[in-house]
Amino acid sequence: MIEFYYWPTPNGHKVSVALEELGLPYETHAVNILRGEQAEPAFLAVNPNRKIPAIVDPEGPGGAPITLFESGAILVYLAEKAGRFWPADPRARHLVNQWLMFQVGNVGPMFGQCGHFKGYAPERIPYAIDRYTHETLRLYGVMDERLAEVEYLAGDYSIADMATWPWVRVRWFHEIDLSAFPRVERWYETIAARPAVQRGVALLADDEKIGDPSDETREAFFGRTS
Numbered sequence: 001m002i003e004f005y006y007w008p009t010p011n012g013h014k015v016s017v018a019l020e021e022l023g024l025p026y027e028t029h030a031v032n033i034l035r036g037e038q039a040e041p042a043f044l045a046v047n048p049n050r051k052i053p054a055i056v057d058p059e060g061p062g063g064a065p066i067t068l069f070e071s072g073a074i075l076v077y078l079a080e081k082a083g084r085f086w087p088a089d090p091r092a093r094h095l096v097n098q099w100l101m102f103q104v105g106n107v108g109p110m111f112g113q114c115g116h117f118k119g120y121a122p123e124r125i126p127y128a129i130d131r132y133t134h135e136t137l138r139l140y141g142v143m144d145e146r147l148a149e150v151e152y153l154a155g156d157y158s159i160a161d162m163a164t165w166p167w168v169r170v171r172w173f174h175e176i177d178l179s180a181f182p183r184v185e186r187w188y189e190t191i192a193a194r195p196a197v198q199r200g201v202a203l204l205a206d207d208e209k210i211g212d213p214s215d216e217t218r219e220a221f222f223g224r225t226s
């Protein structure tokens with residue numbers, strides 16, 4: 001049984017959705033990142049970078065346990081293990097990898113900073129808001145053009161979509177109106193209708209909203225440096 005270290009955030013949802021899509025059995029370990037549980041020694045042993053998601057699979061490659069952090073690496077591992085959503089054909093697999101890296105290196109960091117400076121920064125910094133808003137809008141544009149050509153980011157539904165969809169789901173946070181990106185909207189709604197995706201985002205759903213962050217949350221989530 002895969003041990004799943006999780007909190008209901010976009011990066012957490014990438015893996016909860018993938019586990020549900022792949023039908024892999026897992027046990028959830030809630031890591032309340034708003035209370036600083038990511039900095040506790042037991043979790044640091046799993047992810048020294050103190051961020052969710054992470055997994056421990058007692059039945060890793062060669063039958064030996066494996067511990068993994070970084071959502072992109074986890075998605076590749078799970079899809080490879082289950083033999084789905086990560087094509088065997090090299091050309092198709094590189095395309096999935098490309099769009100997965102597009103998410104990991106662009107969508108997550110840029111949408112995240114955009115939402116942070118719009119919603120959570122203690123002071124309003126127009127330069128940061130403008131910079132991340134422009135980049136976020138540009139990335140939605142790239143996805144919209146791509147999704148005019150294909151149904152899913154890499155052609156067929158894959159872990160690249162599972163990585164990207166949870167960030168579009170929280171567009172209230174980076175304040176994007178999907179009607180300006182109709183192909184992304186079509187893609188978003190198609191994936192949202194998948195029962196496995198719905199089960200993935202239902203995991204600990206009651207804990208999802210940050211609301212107005214308390215001082216404790218600011219310290220645990222945004223401010224901690226060690």
Ligand SMILES: N[C@@H](CCC(=O)N[C@@H](CS)C(=O)NCC(=O)O)C(=O)O
Nearest residue numbers: 009011033051052053070071072221
């Ligand atoms: N690049 C990492 C990012 C993970 C990440 O940023 N996780 C956030 C939640 S969405 C977290 O655990 N934050 C806690 C903290 O920064 O203290 C991944 O893709 O797994």
